[in-house]
Amino acid sequence: MTDETAGEQPDIDDRILASLEHAEAAETAYRALLERAGEQAVEPRIEATRRAVELLGDPQRSFRVLHITGTNGKGSTARIADALLRAHGLRTGVLTSPHLERVNERILIDGEPVSDEAFARNYDEIAPFLELVDAELAKQGQRRLTFFEAFTVLAFAVMADAPVDVAVLEVGMGGRWDSTNVADGDVAVITPIALDHTNRLGATVEAIAGEKAGIIKPDAIVVSAVQQPEALAVLEARAAEVGARLLVDGRDFSLSEQSVAVGGQLITVKGLAAEYIDQLVPLMGAHQGRNAALALVAVEAFLGGGAQPMTAEVLADGFAAVTSPGRLDTIGAEPLVIADAAHNPHGAAALRAALGEYFGLERVTLVLGVLAGKDAAGVLTELEPVIDEVVVTQSSSERALDADELAGQAVAVLGADRVVVETDLSTAVETARDAAADRGGAVVVTGSITLLGDVIGHARETGWLLRPDARRQAATVQLDAPELEGFEGPDAGADTEEQR
Structure with a gap:
């Protein structure tokens, strides 16, 4: 072993020890979050999360937001949109749920799960504020912040700390009172709406659409998948109420061609500013082609209101980077x-x-x-x-x-x-x-x-x-x-x- 190599060894050891310490700290933070009411104990409220982020200085206002709700396809659409935004040169954050193996997967920074160090450090910084809100809720006779409420606050803190240019937020459940809805989306994306979580969101597609339409904010652009007529009517009413621009698959844009290809599928999308021909999407399933078209148009709307076409290089690089773990x-x-x-x-x-x-x-x-x-x-x-x-x-x-x-x-x-x-x-x-x-x-x-x-x-x-x-x-x-x-x-x- 040379003197130079010997001199480097302690640095390597230090990095290994630091990594282990960060992993232990992140595990401790996760355990603290798990002590809260679990994700099955959904609270139909938003003010508790709003109070927590207010105490933190509203970190969710430090970046632009692309907000996604719907019944199926939210996670895949979020990942595709994220890949396209990164290909455009933006630093991104993604909040999605649930995770496959590690909780870090729920918060992505530039396409990678948040580091143990950032997870633990940001949790330690927000913990006193979470406890303060817990105490206020207890005085009001309410349950303290749930796991999902606290985790959403953590995600916003991590993204602001990174910092990111844009956050792609996947709604946990519904939309109107979901914790992610304390953020105001420049673009709201609505994937297909169907019956699910009927005990929380309502027994009809119309009722569920009403909850999901809650993420549509004043002057936003709304990009919607093909919807059942009763769901679309609800989205149209909400968009008209708040002055949002509603773009619907099959009316304002479309997936015009789709075919199986080695490595995934080829899609042609008639977008807002251009037609994008034979784009290779490395995902299986006709529904993933529809998700890709929805994400493409959402990003097109986000970047320039749909007035500027996306470049061939951005599309090729973005789609090539797409993954959707746990989906086909x-x-x-x-x-x-x-x-x-x-x-x-x-x-x-x-x-x-x-x-x-x-x-x-x-x-x-x-x-x-x-x-x-x-x-x-x-x-x-x-x-x-x-x-x-x-x-x-x-x-x-x-x-x-x-x-x-x-x-x-x-x-x-x-x-x-x-x-x-x-x-x-x-x-x-x-x-x-x-x-x-x-x-x-x-x-x-x-x-x-x-x-x-x-x-x-x-x-x-x-x-x-x-x-x-x-x-x-x-x-x-x-x-x-x-x-x-x-x-x-x-x-x-x-x-x-x-x-x-």
Whole structure:
């Protein structure tokens, strides 16, 4: 060892120790947040969060905001919009939920999960203010700040500290009284609205649309997906009320062409300022093409009100950087294992369509685990035509529906001969992989994000989790579409250790 090398070693050791200290501090902060009422204990209020950010000097006003709500597609649309904004040269923050494996994933700074150091430091700085609001709420006879309320405040503090130029905020639930709504979006994005969280948001699409329309602020631009007529009427009324400009898919912009391609799909979008032809989006599923079109137009509106076209370079770089973990995510090969967070019938319908069109799969072995209160029967009914067998299990979440109870719903839809119950998640996954391998088929894991996170952790521990750079290729080896012959996608000719 040279003197120079020896001199560098303490610095390396110091960095390792600092990293461990930051990780421990972040874990301590997360545990403190978890002591609050969980995400299932939603408080239909916004003033508590508003008071907390007010005490902090309104950090959410230090950057511009692109705000996203809807029933399905929020997370993917947020990630696509973020990638396009970063390609434009802006420093971005993203707030999304829930996370797959680590809570840091919920706050992205320039496309990467927030560091342990920033997570812990910002939590320590806001903790006294959270406690002050807790005390004020207690005097009023109200519950102290919930996990999601406190976490939203933390996210705003992290983004202001970074600092970021623009924040892409995914609504947690609804919109009107969601904690993220203390921020005022320059652009509000509304993904498709369907029935979900009916106990909190209302029993009709119209009622749910009313809650989600609450993120539309005065003079904002609203970019909406295709909606059911009753939902669109609500959005139109809200936009007119506050003087917002409403742009609707199919009326003001459109996804005019969409086709399967190696590595994802090609889309052509008639935007606000230009037509964007044959853009390669590295995501599977027709619904992801619609999400990409929605995100593209939202960013087009955000950058210049829709008056200036986006450059070919920004689009190519932005779309190339897009990922959507847990959404038609190919996490394993031999057999193929696909993870998708289809937690309601609308999402399950999109999943079923994608399995055939993008993966060439007609039958699969399903691993299913859902959270209590979800429409598991509706999910199973949508997927029934492609299910050979379902292995019912449950995730580590305290909200997970008991596997035996879920099995009863599965039997009612599929019949007893197609249902296997394995309460131990690891056993359930390996049972499904063995069954798929015997049939020469594939495994689909779905039902909840917490289930997907647990399965990805299991796959990593047991050594069959594909690296991110191998996942797109593993997905496309299933394709056998004539129009793909001779197509040279971005990964053409690439080789990976997993595939060798």
